[in-house]
Amino acid sequence: MPTVEIDPDELRYLTGREDRDDEQLKRDLFGLGLEFEGETDDGEFELEFAPDRLDRLSVEGVARSLRYHYGDDRGVYLPGTNSAEWTVRVEDVPEDRPYVTGAVVRGLDMDDAALESLIQVQEKLHATMGRQRAKGAIGVHDLTMLKGETLREDDDRQKSVTYTGADADEETMVPLEGDQELTLREVLDVHHIGQEYAELVADYASMPAIYDEIGLFSFPPVVNGRRTEVTADSRDLFIEMTGTDQWTVDKMLNIVCYALDARGGKVEEVRVEYTEDAPVTPEAGSELLRPDLVTKMKTVEHGDVETMLGVELDERDVVDLIERSGMDAESTETDDGAAAYRVKVPPYRTDVLHPVDLIDDVGRAYGFNELEPRYPDVSTVGGRHERSRLEDAVRDRLVGQGFEDLLNFHLIDETQNYERLNLAPPDAGSDDRADGANRVQGGDVLGGGEAVTIEQPYSEEFTMVRSWALPSIMMVLENNTHRGYPQDLAEVGFAAHVDESANTNVAERRTVAAALCHAGASYEDVKAALRALVDAFDKHLETPATEHPTFVSGRTASVVVDGEAVGVVGEVHPAVIVEHDIELPVAAFEFDLDALR
């Protein structure tokens, strides 16, 4: 889960609660759902946060939530905005990244702590809502370093920048943390930030770029130019965000504007003008004023609040709890006359999709841990799944017969599953098994089914789902040769192979496998064990001779239960035993659990 780093002194300063000590703060934060994970080297709290309240990704946002929590603030707060002087003109931008939004913030009370917080909120927004900058990317610039193009002769205060597509090999910039002029291609190839995000623009027809009169100053979503870098001395900021969805970048912008407002900044609107050259989107040809600091309304029924929390509440209490959650509420009635509330939700909230989200806020403000647990007065009949009962019954029998029960991974690799058991891996998708005269029944032998494989495994040891369980048992024997014998091991478990007749194209099997490993372990012993097991389920066992590459020829039989061939039993071939560095004979069986139903 993501974490956010919060300086407790900043928190005390921004909440105005200088007297809360660290322990009190930790409890307060736990109540908000922010769990204390540890401290950084500079004494900041590392807090684990759930990615719903993205407005709490900054110390300013957490402080705002705490002020509501303490009851120091109530209701919706909307930052005032000044009217727009700057315009972002959207021209021929790459179709994959058509959306942009922006804001200007002036008169900031910036210092190192505020700058650090601004950098963190950008990073965390990129990591969450921005989907690692793919869906939304933020650029923050020192406004004084920008020279806008004059838009109108009669008003030199109206200036613009242009978001457009740029040629990667022609256009140049000096990127942040760089000291030389590079083409955009070079930024992607050699600059460390460029390399990190190059993949995002790899398929773009042209590079997203934002220009002022001087030139290119932002290369979203990759890197900003060095010219407009923000420092602790910056007072006025220009913020732009580009992305694949207007709503997403607008919401990210709202969260940043709220954080900067808490630092004494004055938000000023920016005009976003989608020109006729912009890609065809719902916004093409229109003009937007951003940030979009508007509230939205949701209706919550009083009865739903009471049902979900399991307590009776006064209407006044509910309104109070809603206000203490940073929202406004007024009583109303639904069309069918039920008591309800019209709730006004502030623009930094990205998580409110449905009225249940507001009931959750009411519960948090009430304090969920204040609620008395009660066991629901609902009567139901419990019971085990039929197959799970069978699995257990078989396991109990095997244990009674002296086997040690195993629980192995379902994931394995091809070598372990096939080759080390002397099986040829089946050719994916090929039905031609007639090639080798010695290939017994081709891939039709137990364990020889086509592999269900993992697309991008992290580890070479876990690349497929095992097609049978015996390889796992052999691995356990291999890993325990230093332990006492006998090692008579069994597993009732899961195996799978590709089967095009199934809806998921996978045949999932429950399998019963057992191996005897001790001096003198023989076919007779393992057949005796198999017989005892099959007898216990009142089934008829036959063992006609067969061939299986894992087992010694002439000491291998098909497991036939009530007339149906369901598995194999035999002495494991010495080549397989030696391959697993085992120095004692192994006799084994494996068959389908369903045969014992």
Next chain:
Amino acid sequence: MKLPQAQVAVLEAASADEQRTIDRIAEEAELKPETATRAAFELDGEGLLELTERTTSDVELTDEARRYVEDGLPELRLYEAAVEAGADEESVQMGQVIGASELEGDVVDIALSNYARKGYGEMDSGEIAADPGADPDADAEATALDALAEGAGAYARETALEDLDNRGLIEQTETVIRSVTLTADGVTALMEGVEAAETVGQITSEMLTSGEWDEVEFADYNVEADAERVVPGRKHALREMAERVKDVLVGMGFQEMQGPHVDADFWINDCLFMPQDHPARNHWDRFALDEPGSIDELPADLVERVEAAHREGVGPDGEGYHSPWNLDFAKALALRGHTTSLTARHLSGEAMGDLEPPRRFFSIEKAYRNDTLDATHLLEFFQIEGWVMAEDLSVRDLMGTFTEFYEQFGITDVEFKPHYNPYTEPSFELFGRHPETGELIEIGNSGLFRPEMLEPLGVDCDVMAWGLALERLFMLATGAEDIRDVHGTLVDLEFLREEEVAR
């Protein structure tokens, strides 16, 4: 003093001044040697006799060796014939030499291989040469063989014996010779007089059926002696834990679910109102399959409702996600990242038809995560999943159910931390006090399913659910520190053998 019959006889046959072998004792006492031996050991244990052991080795010639003692070693006969034929000066035809040596059959091969091995000369291209410097009279094997034949084998050189052994010319055997002398206590006991008592060791079938058991005295055993260690069959420790949890849940009225491990992302994620661009669904975290790639069929009307919920939300005030949604992704197969896919299949009616409330369901089944293996994280783990479907469920019902559940495992004072899951609201992380350390630890995740999940699935009452990893409960309950010792092919059998049984 009363002693068993055999011990009395052995004691009386032994001497305080002279070591006497067991064989001699047995003869004098008229006992079988093994009976005398056991009695001697018992008397030694009682301090009445002192028993000493020494090992002697005997060497016996095989039939083949006896023939060579008579005729001489074949290689020496070959050398003599070769020298006779002048092979010490110039190589001679091999056939000629062999003929002259009168060697026949297998013995020819034996002669040739030992001839070269012992440096009597070389053979090349059918010709044989003899080393003029070789001295057949000093042949160590021949000397040893002669010495053994005369019964003076003790003087034979160790290496020669080994060579003879390798050639199958001798058989070496080791014999333990046990002797006894009376100790001072033994002498005292004899002087004070010992009487024979009728005692028996093993109770036999014959003894029981004949009634003899009533007339004998049972020998005392050393009941404090260590017993042999046996390895009993036993259920896997984690499996035992799972059984216990299942018992608790069945007792609380929960019914067990099972279902596919490999499933479409639709059932794993889309039905749970997880946006398709959710970080947990990116190609790294998802356990996507390469082969096979996608499911054949999904219920078309359900797909339509789920997609609509993702795009537009549900209810008059609902909103959807601002995320892409496409059917190909929904149909793509993966190993389930959580067993909530089973819950989705059951709630939708796909698993066992439409469900009428109230119902309680659970599963303890494997879920998979595409990650690296370490001491506390596995690629596959058992997820305990439980849910309750009923009219008008509240957060208090959820709290009551989970408080009850965790109490069964000694975890009390469960705390509910408000949390976020895409498919539940409200959502809680569950924390409890560790039964031994008192530490506050996370013990599960829970919530009430969102309307955006339930409505498309066709459920029009409330459903509350929770989940946790069985391994986590196991590690808490047992103190196991490395989960890899327990679950998987790296399992240490010793750990499983020694783990306390669950109860």
